[in-house]
Amino acid sequence: MEALPNNHQPSTSPRSGSDSSAPTSKRSRVVVSQSKRGCVTCKTRRVKCDEQKPLCRRCVQAGRLCGGYNHESMSSSALQPALRTGALADSQTERLSYLAAHVLSLDNNGHPLREDGVWGRVFLQLSNQVQCVKAAAAAFGAAYESSLNNAIVKSPCSAWRYYCSALAKLQSGLNDETAGSESLALASMILACVEILSQHEQNAFAHFLGAVQILTKAYQRLQGAPSSDILNTIKDELVKIDVLIGSYALSRTPQVALLELQVPAAGDDVFSEPELAINAAMRCLHRSYQFIESADKLRYTYPSWKEDNPIMCEGQSDAVTQCRSVLDGLAALATRLQTQFSSATSTLRDSETLAEIYAMRTQLTSTIIFLLCVHSPFETGYDEHLDRFRSIVSDAAASARLRRRTKPSAFKRFSMRPGIANPLFIVILKCRDPALRALATTMLKEQGREGPTDGQIMAAIGARQAALETSASVPFSPGAPLAACDILEEQRIHGFSVPPPRLNGEGCRVVDVVFMWPNPPLVQGFGHADYSCPDGWIYQSETIDI
Template identity: 75%
Template structure:
């Protein structure tokens, strides 16, 4: 990539035909004017112009600011997070001219990296949506300065542009050409150590997002693990103190991605938690602001998934390990208590935000924050259900949580309604936070009450993409699972509607796996789904059959139209 341009120096050479001036014993004073245009991190700055430099006053550091947009280059070179130019009323970012897809820029790489910035980090005004997160100034800063990050951003922009018309399925070659270039650039920078660990890790994260867009979750997982290794092992010895804030921000984002992977995998095999998050108690002040509350909820999810991973190996060892492992019982009790506490805090915050949303002074920010609170609450509720059922291998355990399943659907509906009411953006945001698709699919997957299950499946079909999940694909899988489980089932009482208790344990499906979407021979979009069920039903073979391995499980695949 091209580095941000250097400060323009004023010409000091004599013009043609002029005589050199005689030396003088006095030093001339340059009169400078002061302004408020420097970045908020530097103390003094110089404006790039062809007139004598103007020193511009900033706020915190007594160094010159070069006023490069969107981020000060001096901050970048010193490894500091640039505070940007918050005092400006409107964005002067160089990213603004490419707000529309197809607008010509200096090069396709520039255009696609600008597109990536608007999808990942910028609002409609060209300003960072998450000031302190990795998709705020960290992404803007490194994608403007580091080759491998900019190449990865261009690859994401190409994949996103292709995904708008399903070109990733019909004609993926253009998008993957940028992906290949970014992968080669990342490999070269890694081998030559020409980029810092934070830049290499961020480039890996962006490439994981490219794979998520194309629904190649295993490849995305490999990039995620690469970023984890770069930050925690291979390059940690090279970490300088100057970029510690960027390093910490990127590691926090890796924890968030870990949570997203865990959320996606809850209805399959529990995901492995590859990072230890910071231990932090959820105090009362954690639920005063939406962003703090969401961070607290993400931490709770991360710790819950860590417990789910450790407990999963016992699921088919005992009918109920609550009678055999008191340490695990204590861990489960603590995890459940944390989820309930955070849910209570989110409920109080949602009530307060709902009052603000209903007032005359309501803003788009209020509705967006409330929508995210409802979404994260639905994810926490589904996690709570898993925690309360993890000690038993029987699928009928989920029948005891009908009210919580209904709460998931209610929260998801509220979140979707609020998002529909907000002004739509030219770009659909790509978020690495859990949304409502995974919780709705858990209802469609694990709740056997026919009306509630059908409602969740219908809502899934109305959703788009959320990270690695596609609402349309999940709806098709959920509908097929419901059909398989209820085939030939009759109500226990003549004339009564079908109920969850009418679906026997032996007919319930325990898990599934899904391949990336493809086109069949007729040009239709399909996915291959592998379903899982005990070869001998648990109610018949428990105590005589070893269900801890794969030998006593049946796997079969079906091709499902999307």
């Protein structure tokens, strides 16, 4: 790296006047010249800053997170061109990359979500400096702009052109090693977001796994050497995305591979601060999903590992205990924050924080249900957890109510953070209580997109599954309302698959869902039939209007 000049060297010549009599043994202090308008990071480190906007070159070249310029607004210096649709920029690519920065980096009030996170300064830093990241950002901006009026389904050509350009630049960076591992991993993550916007979840998972492989190789090359701040920040975000994918995969067939990076356990003081508590919940969910995926492979092939496999039983017990501990910690934190945020000085960001804590509670509760049922292939096992399903709906309602305080923005933020959509969807799929199922469906229709989850699509799928399961069900007594126990085991749907939405002949969006039942039903064939092959299942295709 080229050395930065220092034009203010301290003088070592004798001073005239009264200063000449000063003792010569006094040590001279070397003063490093600092710019008065330098970035926060350089000022903290007491080094000269080149004041390049929006992020200084010295931080970029050293792999540090540039703290920006505290005397200027981050949004005004870096994101101003994206504050209005169609704002002029140097080029269409620049405009779309700024749009991506606005959607990914800011909340509904135009404030940075988390300046030290991936979608804060890291995204701004790399998208302004590295071609493959800038191209990926432009692809996201094009896909997002198309999604505003549903053009991504009707006319995807424009977004596709930017996507192909970003893929080419990413491949070039991988081949000639002109871009660092952190840039390549971030570009892959952004392209995963593009695929999620386009509702091609499997492609999104492929990009996510590509980012994991890039980062894994980067850590292997370090071999114990300290990694850069940016690498560690991207790794933390990958864990969070993995939690989002795991939450989505709980209700999908087949399961998807999960991140293999080891995540340290949380300490005892994690519930002192909201962000620490949320990160602890993420780590707990990550470990639980890894266990669920490994145990789910035995679901239809190993009749009774609950009694015969002590290692799996111990893993199940440990995972449930950890989830319950974090769930209790979040409950105490929510109570404390609710008291603080009810004051007149509370802000919208306080509401967002509390809403995310309630959302984490819904994620943990649904995970506990799956952990407790993972050893049993029978869907009737979920009937034992009605109180937990009620808790999910209650916490989801609290989270949604707090988020409604946020002033809507012209740009709808794209979130890759786990929210309440997947837990509500799990209630619809696994809770056979008609009233609670209907309430969860109504709430899910009101939710926007959370990563791969589209609230309206999932609500429509869940409503159709409920109709299929209850169509042949008869109440226990004449005239009584239908109850969960009235839906027999052989009527309960065990899984489904769904391709991306399409347009029907009338130009309306539809999805073709394939529902699955064991063949023969488990109550007849479990322990005798082979459910590991496609012939062991009945498939029924349903076209659902969105």
